[in-house]
Amino acid sequence: MPEESMGHVCPPSVIKWLNSPLRRLLQNPRKIFGTYVNPGNTVIDLGCGGGLFTVALAEMVGKSGRVIAVDLQEEMLRITRNFATKKGVMDRITLHQCSEKDIGLTDQNVDFALAFYVVHEVPDRKGFLSQVAALLKPDATFMLIEPKHHVKAEQFDQILGEAKLAGLDYHTQIKMAMSRGMVFTVGS
Template sequence: MLWILLTPADINYNESTWVLKMTAVKIVLIVLGAMLGWQVLVRLIRRLHHAPAPAFIGRGLDSDLRRWMQPADKIIERSGIKPGMTVMDLGCGSGAFTLSVAQAVGEQGRVYAVDIQPAMLRQLERKLARPENESIRNIELTQASAGALPFPDASFDLVYMVTVLQEIPDKGQALREITRVLRPGGLLAVSEFLPDPDYPRRSTTIKIGERHGFILDAALGNLWNYTVRFRKP
């Protein structure tokens, strides 16, 4: 975009075009600066005050804009979610991806939506209660911490987490619990998204998973929006 805006002056311009171009450049720089400033500020606050993402952001998380930036079909494909699977949406929040995953696993599959905050689960509950969603019957909501999952051993084919892992203070305990509830060969998919203030680099996510005994299955996507998929040995 900047390349177009900064086309050399001698090609074809008059003064008003130049002023217009410079104004556009200024607007782009101001927007980028504001985004960067916001990111720095929120990241600083998150470092000083470690807590789950507040429930009031649930509406933003479950917005069309968010899903446009982080499409559900990409999360599903990269995570390896297939029809018939029993899946856990760990740290489901307001359910930005839960309903799409429920459709992807189909009637033979099941989705357990788990979150530590009842206020997040209530938002998902309200969404499920809408008339257009009443045919979706394969989602079960559970309030629990990732560090103490109320499910039997080897009961899941796949656990996926979207912008959650870095929010969990004791990642080791959470990953031990995920290992316990996954069947042998089961998958753990960790998706991260750059605008999230807790965003870790892909290499950091890979290291955490491997350190806790998972085998790297695939690392997909780009810097902005990636999924790392692990397999339980």
């Protein structure tokens, strides 16, 4: 396993838990992102999985906003499409299949980026975080959240250090059940 890698890629069979009503209760999207996402924003959901947060973000940005849902697994994007269509918000969502080492997007003018339970699965975290930083507008925010059961405190500190090196400044620490998280701004 390469030095940067801490885990494996979450299979689509886990979506039952990831998109469960219990998780929506414990990790309420409006409580978590409400301060950072506004109608009309362009947001990106990196490693969108089954689209739980993609759909919530699409509701928050409204018809005039845009959500780019990115995942490396085609099956995850298919599940996200079905979920978003069912919820009536697919009109403002763009699905994008990336590769393991390349997000493959430029010039998106992103207001808010999210990587929820994703970064520990990324083999080249430094490269990934640099690519995220390059997608953000100067006043944008980036929220990175990792699961405590996969990412120990010292591993999370290592990720924070890598984000700093990628040009992201610490803004607000996130306190959330079962999770470690940080909101970043673009470094000056």
